[in-house]
Amino acid sequence: MKLHPIAPFEPIRTEIIPTSSDWITQIKWDGVRMLTYFDGHEVRLMNRKQNDRTNQYPELLAIQTYCSATSCIIDGEIIAFDQKKPAFHEVMKRESLRNKKSIDLALSRTPITYMIFDIVMYNDIWLLDRPLLDRQKILEEVIIPNSNVQITQNFADGNKLFEVMKEHGMEGVISKDLRGKYLIGGKDTRWQKKKIFHDLYAVIGGVTLRNGIVNALLLGLFDQGNLHYIGHAGTGKLSNNDWRNLTQLIQSKIISERPFANEPARSNEAIWLKPEHTVKVQFLEWTSNGTMRHPSIQSLVDVQITDCTFQQ
Template sequence: MQPMLATPGALPRGPEWVYEVKWDGMRLLAEVADRRARLVSRSERDVTGNFPELAGLPTVVPDALFDGEVVLLDDGVPSFAALADRMHGPVSVARAQARPVVFMVFDILRLYGVPLLDRPLGERRATLERLDFRSVPAVQLSPLYTDGAALLEATAQRGMEGVVAKHRDAPYRPGRRSSGWVKVAHRLSQTCLVLGWRPERVGDSRVGALLLGVPDADGALRYAGRVGSGLASDTVQRVLREVLDGLPSTDSPVDGQVPRVDAAGARWCEPALVVEVVHLGWTDGGRLRQPVFRGVRADVDPAEIRRHP
């Protein structure tokens, strides 16, 4: 099963809406059955070994399916960059305990074998709130708020990603982008495919820039520009090279689209690595304005990517 997605839009208002923080992390479905927890990403990849902190979920309830987001906090604010290393592969219990994640649970889709998908959000949330998560310190309920405008302002002041508004009567529709969930972000973001990379210096193994591509509305891959900001940390460099070294190609995946100044010294790769950038909009030529790298999105299927306005 794939999670339900929110639709971008303006902040809806009214008593029929409730509001949550838009957590800057990794979306997970957590299934509890047969005395074990199984964690699955948006791309339906099993990531149970990445987050051993959540192995205790069966102590809460023996059969359930939860939706939520795993986050790592820096000074109380979720940091997608800090989470990048944990998204990439399994970790030991000791490493997880040294810097544990928090699973912000915001929905329940099944309980004791009973599907809850068609129940309204208000009923699903009430069911969720009756469970006691205190036996698993890494799990918290994502708080709900009734004043969306105040929450939007507060998240902006704290440098957080934004707000998700949810209609109290909305059912859960797996794999669909629902108008019953509306996301309002403070920054423009775009998931992209990596077409190739350029070293910091000639002959260097460090990644100095990524060349990005985004499929258009018809699915044709288009060059979207290059990003160099945000690549400096050793963790980012290691994660990128581990993936890029396994995707070499002799040719550009978008033949003729990459300007000579961007293509100079490029090392091409198969367009299978998904990354996310924040940016200031699009140029008339279809290039990202001042993109900044946020992280590898191992939880996003390359086939899902399309250009956002």
């Protein structure tokens, strides 16, 4: 049976973790959402935006070593570690690779783990109308954990798990209704995420320089076609080499008019850019004037600027 890519089910944000016995809570991994498609012959990996990532993760292509299903669609998150903690900037090292030699080298330099948390189709049978409890039972039967593949663990006490995640500086938790069905392209209260830090994809609309090298990004989000400034960030996970490469990258993107609808705080120092490049940024909270408090750049990313909205 030919398997076509689907849009995965997504959680909504919450500040209150469900405590009913019908709910479980899982760790929210700081990685890349990935669905595995196996039609009985070929394995394909597709990310949240249905972009093919099959070549980037060759260690997941021998599906018979970790899954006994004759066909399936598996849902999970690919993570990579930095100092024993999942780190988005580490897994992005794998996402950005296209050259086979570089990918082969990355197998040992940046090992990944596929944290599986759902199964959407099994042995040519769609499981969309089956409750999460049943889907998890099927996962336990068909998934064979190994060094690159694990099943995400359930926790009954979501609030306790959240406190543990705070202690370890993790991203947050996701609570799921065990009675809930899987809705392709859906996003509702059946899955609820509570984050320790907020994160989003933002557009680079300007930069500032120090000694001729970019040292901070002026970031924005789109709303009704207008780019709104949400703050500047100069700290995070970018290396010195990343900043130098970014300095070269922006040379052809410099424009004379500011791209933001509102006035940024650093307008006098800013070099304006055509809004084409994007980053993932993490921050503590929104301030009263609509900017990010304590933003931290996690990685340069390849996402559509139209996805960089306040509704993401």
